[in-house]
Amino acid sequence: IGRLPEPEVILIPLQLDNQLAMFPVKKKYNGKEYTKMLTQRGLIDDMQGLIDWYKNKVVNLGNSVMKFRWLSKCLERNKQLSMFKEEYTKRILDALKNERTLTFCCDIKQSNKLGENSIDSKNKKAQENLDDFNERKINHITAINCVNEGCNLSDCEYCIFNFLSSSSLVSIQRTGRALRHPNPKIIIPYFENTREEEQLEKMLIDIDAQNIKKTTLSLFEHKYRD
Numbered sequence: 497i498g499r500l501p502e503p504e505v506i507l508i509p510l511q512l513d514n515q516l517a518m519f520p521v522k523k524k525y526n527g528k529e530y531t532k533m534l535t536q537r538g539l540i541d542d543m544q545g546l547i548d549w550y551k552n553k554v555v556n557l558g559n560s561v562m563k564f565r566w567l568s569k570c571l572e573r574n575k576q577l578s579m580f581k582e583e584y585t586k587r588i589l590d591a592l593k594n595e596r597t598l599t600f601c602c603d604i605k606q607s608n609k610l611g612e613n614s615i616d617s618k619n620k621k622a623q624e625n626l627d628d629f630n631e632r633k634i635n636h637i638t639a640i641n642c643v644n645e646g647c648n649l650s651d652c653e654y655c656i657f658n659f660l661s662s663s664s665l666v667s668i669q670r671t672g673r674a675l676r677h678p679n680p681k682i683i684i685p686y687f688e689n690t691r692e693e694e695q696l697e698k699m700l701i702d703i704d705a706q707n708i709k710k711t712t713l714s715l716f717e718h719k720y721r722d
Contacts, residue, residue, distance in 0.1 A: 501680055503655075505703055507696070507710040508685040510584055512536040536580055540690060543573040570662060570691075577687055578602035578659040584685050584713055585610060585658045589636065591720040596629075596677070598652050599638045602659035610658065611638035653677045657684045660695045685713070 514537040521542060523532050534542060550566035553559045578601070585599065589610065601607040607614040613625040613634050628634045630650045640659075684699075686692040700708060711719075 501678060502704055502707055503680040503682050505700060505708045506681060506683045506716065507708065508584070508588070508683065508713050508716060509688050509710065510581065510685055510713070512540060512580065512687050512690070514538070540573065540577065540687075543569060543576065544691070547573065573691065574660065574662060575602040577690060577692060578606065580687070581658055581685050582606065582609065585656060587713060587717060588656060588683060588685065591717045592654055593636075595635060595654050595720075596652050597636045597654040597656060598649065599636070599656040600659055601638055601640055603640060606658070607638040607640055611636055613637045615639040651677055653679065653681060655680065655682045657682065660684070660686065660692050660699075662695065683716075 512535075514535045517533040517535050517538070519534045519536070519539045520531045521534055521539065523530055547566060547569050550562050550569060553562040554566055589597065589599065599607075599610055601610060604614065604616045604618055607616055613621075613629070613636065615622045615625055615637055616639065619625070625634070625637055626649070629637050629652075632651070684696065686696055
């Protein structure tokens with residue numbers, strides 16, 4: 497009695513595009529600046545290379561300035577991965593259009609892009625949206641950090657992680673939002689061979705392995721669309 501239910505976790509692995517070079521990145525060579533066009537894979541690999549360089553300066557030299565740049569670049573990379581997932585998350589939301597869902601986003605712009613009922617610090621209707629959700633007037637809300645804790649969120653069956661936070665505490669808080677339903681389901685689309693795989697390991701360490709399932713986006717749509 498009073499025990500929170502064990503969530504079902506649905507993992508949807510994705511692949512970064514490595515064909516279309518459409519993301520400009522400024523580079524320098526022999527003192528001259530030029531622009532290089534990168535693919536999704538190339539852009540994330542480029543960011544990771546810079547992150548590793550900053551990290552090396554911090555660990556080996558104790559450079560406090562580099563630590564700020566290191567952490568800022570990590571957040572930028574995580575947000576970029578989240579933005580690359582938007583098209584896939586829209587398909588997930590379309591399959592769950594009649595279900596009770598909460599989608600976690602990387603920023604306010606994305607929150608508004610993925611849903612009409614955003615709960616964020618700049619939305620004057622945030623509390624109204626939350627009340628409407630709890631009263632079952634609407635079935636889908638999006639959020640960044642406002643509902644992480646101290647927020648009464650009732651009867652939310654599906655919790656979608658479009659953005660994966662590097663903070664273990666934030667991940668635990670967000671997972672808790674989905675546990676107010678008798679049969680909660682956490683849906684996590686993620687890019688393989690990226691930092692997101694490491695973040696997933698930390699997120700799922702206390703989840704029963706029997707409740708963790710992996711599927712493709714197409715199979716997910718086929719199962720839930722009807």
